């Protein structure tokens with residue numbers, strides 16, 4: 001179990017006010033997939049890097065299975081797997097050679113066991129056929145699968161994946177989702193993302209981070225249940241949007257085939273042009289930040 005208590009981090013800026021990237025974060029995360037959802041700039045990567053022992057907060061505590069992560073980072077690292085938002089690879093090095101390199105850095109000294117584990121991970125991530133090809137030439141999806149393979153070296157008990165599906169096509173995203181859900185059975189897996197679908201498809205538990213703060217935590221279906229019976233949709237002209245915004249509690253609007261679809265919160269049907277809709281996770285997040 002991972003517990004995070006009163007975690008704070010601000011970045012100073014020469015021209016602007018300081019940025020509070022972590023504003024008193026408190027979270028308890030059990031084995032399984034945990035989704036950390038938030039828009040760009042919410043502070044998700046700062047939180048992921050802090051848990052991954054790559055940077056220190058200004059204050060607060062992190063504990064993982066009895067390890068004080070901030071004061072004993074060397075105890076966490078052997079049981080940690082981390083897939084950062086972006087990672088570089090040595091040009092020309094094959095998938096097998098790079099995994100071997102990372103495995104040695106991770107302390108997997110027994111050659112036979114190391115090779116067995118690398119082969120298993122290549123198989124799990126569907127990269128066996130390309131194991132002798134250079135990772136620098138891989139497609140985005142293949143590179144992300146390689147990233148997961150390197151993060152899983154040493155069978156980590158805590159796996160952190162930061163925005164892993166950004167830029168992947170739907171097929172690769174689906175493949176990546178299946179891979180993550182297979183892994184999460186007896187591991188704490190934290191998936192940081194701005195993609196609502198990633199969390200609703202995969203994560204039994206989640207938190208929403210906005211402007212450095214956790215504004216909601218829980219089970220995705222429970223987060224949407226508070227909006228049951230209160231969400232209404234209408235399709236309007238672009239020119240009418242500000243009028244509707246002044247009359248109703250519009251939580252979101254988006255273009256659909258040149259017209260604007262609005263979602264409104266109201267205890268009763270706001271007007272004849274509105275239809276009741278079933279809230280999804282995206283609606284509850286728009287509501288939370290509105």
Ligand SMILES: Nc1ncnc2c1ncn2[C@@H]1O[C@H](COP(=O)(O)OP(=O)(O)OP(=O)(O)O)[C@@H](O)[C@H]1O
Nearest residue numbers: 011012019021038039040041042043044045046047
């Ligand atoms: N090293 C840094 N120095 C100064 N400000 C920073 C630094 N790292 C992050 N920030 C700022 O802190 C805030 C949170 O950034 P962070 O990268 O943690 O958010 P994020 O939710 O991961 O967003 P993204 O998905 O865009 O990376 C942003 O306003 C960002 O500009």
